[in-house]
Amino acid sequence: MKEYKVVSWKAGLTKNNQKLEDTLNQYARDGWVVKHIAEQYPRIVFERDKNR
Known part of the structure; x- marks a missing residue:
């Protein structure tokens, strides 16, 4: 069975x-794998x- 996570991303001006x-690396x-x-x-x- 799979589970999913949705993350809102705030684009900033610096870095x-x-x-x-x-x-992405932390997840x-x-x-977690980006879908x-x-x-x-x-x-x-x-x-x-x-069930990992």
């Missing part, structure tokens, strides 16, 4: 790429196995 990279360390990054609404959808 935006580094903040995004840090966020990856916790076993979708919305363009119009800054949201990232992550997925992982619930």
Whole structure:
């Protein structure tokens, strides 16, 4: 079974790429995989196995 997490992303003016990279890496360390990054609404959808 899968579980999902939706994270709202606030684009800032400074160090935006580094903040995004840090966020993605942190969730990856916790076993989450990016399934979708919305363009119009800054949201990232992550997925992982619930019984991991």
